[in-house]
Amino acid sequence: MENKCKEILEIEHVTNRYRDSGAGFFSKDKMTRVLNDVSLTIHRDEIFGLVGESGCGKSTLGKAVLGMIPFDGEIRVAGMKYSRNNRKEFTRSVQAVFQDPLSALNPRRTIAQTMEEPLLAHGMGTKESRRQKVIEMLKLVGLDESYADRLPRELSGGQRQRVCIGAALMIDPELVIADEATSALDVSVGAQILNLFQEIHDRKDFAMLFISHNLNVVYYLCDRIAVMYRGSIVEQGDAESLYNNPLHPYTRMLLSAIPEIEKADELSRYAFTETRRESVPDGCDFYHRCPYATDACRTWPELKNVLSPGEKGEHFVRCHNPVRDGKAPEAPDEG
Numbered sequence: 652m653e654n655k656c657k658e659i660l661e662i663e664h665v666t667n668r669y670r671d672s673g674a675g676f677f678s679k680d681k682m683t684r685v686l687n688d689v690s691l692t693i694h695r696d697e698i699f700g701l702v703g704e705s706g707c708g709k710s711t712l713g714k715a716v717l718g719m720i721p722f723d724g725e726i727r728v729a730g731m732k733y734s735r736n737n738r739k740e741f742t743r744s745v746q747a748v749f750q751d752p753l754s755a756l757n758p759r760r761t762i763a764q765t766m767e768e769p770l771l772a773h774g775m776g777t778k779e780s781r782r783q784k785v786i787e788m789l790k791l792v793g794l795d796e797s798y799a800d801r802l803p804r805e806l807s808g809g810q811r812q813r814v815c816i817g818a819a820l821m822i823d824p825e826l827v828i829a830d831e832a833t834s835a836l837d838v839s840v841g842a843q844i845l846n847l848f849q850e851i852h853d854r855k856d857f858a859m860l861f862i863s864h865n866l867n868v869v870y871y872l873c874d875r876i877a878v879m880y881r882g883s884i885v886e887q888g889d890a891e892s893l894y895n896n897p898l899h900p901y902t903r904m905l906l907s908a909i910p911e912i913e914k915a916d917e918l919s920r921y922a923f924t925e926t927r928r929e930s931v932p933d934g935c936d937f938y939h940r941c942p943y944a945t946d947a948c949r950t951w952p953e954l955k956n957v958l959s960p961g962e963k964g965e966h967f968v969r970c971h972n973p974v975r976d977g978k979a980p981e982a983p984d985e986g
Contacts, residue, residue, distance in 0.1 A: 657694060657695055658692050658693070658694060658695075658727075658730075659693050659694065659695050659697075659728060659729055659825050659826050659857075659858035660691075660692065660693040660699075660716065660726075660727070660728055660826055660858060660860065661692050661725075661726070661727040661728075662689055662690055662691050662692070662712070662716070662724070662725075662726050663690050663724055663725045663726075663727075664688050664689075664690055664723075664724040664725065665686055665688070665689045665690070665712070665715055665722050665723070665724035665725070665726060666684070666686050666687060666688055666689070666722065666723045666724055667684075667685045667686040667708075667711055667715060667720060667721070667722045667723070667882075668682045668683060668684050668685060669682070669683055669685060670682060670683075671683045684881075684882055685708050685711045685882050686708050686711055686712055686715065686722065686882045687708075687881070687882040687883045688724075688883070689708075689712060689724075689879075689882070689883070689884060690884075691877055691884065691887065693826070693858050693860060694858065695825075695856075695858055696852075696856065696857075696858060697858050697859070697874050697875065698848075698849075698852060698858075698859045698861055698872055698873045698874050699858070699859065699860050699861065699873060699874065699875050699876075699877070700861045700862075700863065700869035700870075700872065700873030700875070700876040700877070700890070701713075701860060701861070701862045701863075701869075701876075701877050701879060702862075702863055702864065702865070702866050702869045702876060702877070702878055702879070702905065703864065703878060703879035703880055703905075704864060704880075704905075705864060707879045707880055707881060707882070708879055708881070708882035709862045709879050710830050710831070710862060711882075712862075712879070713747070713828045713830045713860065713862050716728070716745060716826075716828060716860065717742065717745055717747055717828060718733055718738050718741060718742060718745075728741060728744045728745055728825055728826055729744055729825045729826075731744065739772075739773075743773055743822060743824070744824055744825040744826060745824055745825070745826045745827075745828065746769065746818075746819035746820070746821075746822065746824040746826075746827055746828070747819060747827070747828040747829070747830060748812070748815050748816050748819050748827065748828070748829045748830070748832045749815070749830050749831075749832070750830060750831040750832065750834055750835050751835050752803075752808065752811035752812040752814070752815045752835075753803060753808070753811055755811075755815050756803040756811060756814065756815070757803075758802065758803055758804060759802075760802075761799065761800050761801065761802060762785075762789075762798050762799055762800070762801055762802075762803070762806075762814050763782065763785045763799040763800060765803075765814070765818060766784075766785045766788060766789075766799075766814065766817060766818045766821055767781045767782075767784075767785060767821070768818070769818065769819075769821045769822045770784065770821055770822060773822060775822065782799075784821060785799055785817075785821075786799060788817035788818070788820055788821055789814075789817055791817060791820070791851060791854075791855075792813040792814070792816050792817040792847060792851070793813060793847065794810065794813055794814070794817075798810070798814070807840075808835070808836055808837075808840065809836060809840035809843060809844065812832065812833075812836065812840075812844055813844070813847065815832075816832075816844075816847065816848070816851070820851070820855065820857075823855075823856075823857075824857055825857060825858065826857060826858050826859070826860065827857055827858075827859045827860075828859075828860045828862065829848065829859060829860070829861045829862065830862045831862060831863055831864070832844065832848075832861075833845060833863070833868065834863065834864070834865070841868075845868065845871060845872055848861070848872060849872060861873055865909075866878075866894070866902075866905045866906060866909065867909050869890075870890050870893075870894040873890050874889070874890060875887070875888065875889055875890060875965075876888065876889075876890050876893045876894070878893070878899065878901065878902050878905065880901050880936055880937055881936040881937075883936060883969065884954060884967075884969065885899045885901050885902070885936075885937065885954075885968070885969045885970070886898060886899040886901070886902045886966075886967065886968045886969070886970075887954070887965070887966075887967045888964065888965050888966035888967060889964040889965060889966070892964060892966045893966065894906075896966075896974075897974060898957060898966065898968040898970065898973040898974050899937075899968050899969065899970050899973060899974075900937060900941045900942070900943055900970070900972075900974070901937050901940075901941075903974065904940075926940060926941065926942045926944075927939065927940065928944070931948070931949045933949070933950065933951060934948050934949040934950055934951060935948040935949075935950075935951065935952055935969075935970070935971065943972045944972070945971065945972060947971040947972070948971050948972070950971075952969045952970055952971050953969065954967050954968070954969040955967060955968065955969075957973065
């Protein structure tokens with residue numbers, strides 16, 4: 652019997668910084684932190700959502716998993732630890748679907764030529780078997796084989812994204828990273844792609860890291876969710892628990908930002924009034940925006956599981972003043 656690893660993606664203490672040289676000609680370069688000691692695990696057959704505002708570091712984490720950027724810490728896929736020496740073998744297990752399908756497809760190559768590229772890169776199959784695999788994947792994503800010989804400009808945005816999904820599955824990866832894969836599409840087409848992800852995931856054997864700025868979309872598709880702010884995981888838990896009982900003020904802010912037309916009635920209770928104050932260098936990253944911040948928030952909070960030992964599931968929060976029983980803490984008196 653084949654021994655399959657239960658944990659498909661294991662991220663341990665991953666940190667990423669980049670050198671900011673824009674301070675001035677005579678100034679020393681400043682190191683800016685993008686990922687701050689991130690750890691998480693994605694299980695086999697799971698869709699895991701990573702959500703946060705633009706610039707929070709979620710796409711950077713996806714690039715780290717794909718081996719596209721340097722990082723400190725450790726990343727393993729299906730038990731294999733990433734290193735520069737095994738990058739090709741490692742990427743055999745990880746494929747991605749990005750935001751803009753048009754830029755992901757070579758305008759001069761047919762759909763079949765583009766979809767065959769992962770197989771050719773890894774020396775897999777014969778010409779005939781690769782063609783059959785292309786047709787198989789096109790059918791899987793809802794396109795007939797006539798699309799194989801078309802160029803990207805002949806397809807709609809939704810059809811191009813279906814091609815990108817099919818291409819990502821050509822080598823049967825253990826993990827698929829979908830980075831804002833529906834945000835460039837209109838609402839109806841985006842909904843179709845979400846349903847396609849779910850249908851394919853139910854039929855194929857892979858895990859998915861679904862990255863988005865839209866908590867509503869992530870809740871619809873994912874089994875578990877992590878919320879990222881300024882490169883740190885601030886809340887993580889089962890989708891139902893996190894969406895219906897958010898504990899971190901930032902998660903409440905994301906929920907309050909969902910357009911009224913998309914909200915369920917029960918989400919109206921997550922009204923959020925953002926504040927502005929000076930940030931604290933060693934404290935909570937959300938301190939300068941949080942209406943519930945206290946002196947305790949001047950120290951860095953740990954990510955803690957708030958569920959009792961006998962309760963099922965998980966719900967972690969990085970906050971000194973988390974919401975309790977659906978009720979936010981009293982805002983401090985600013986004097």
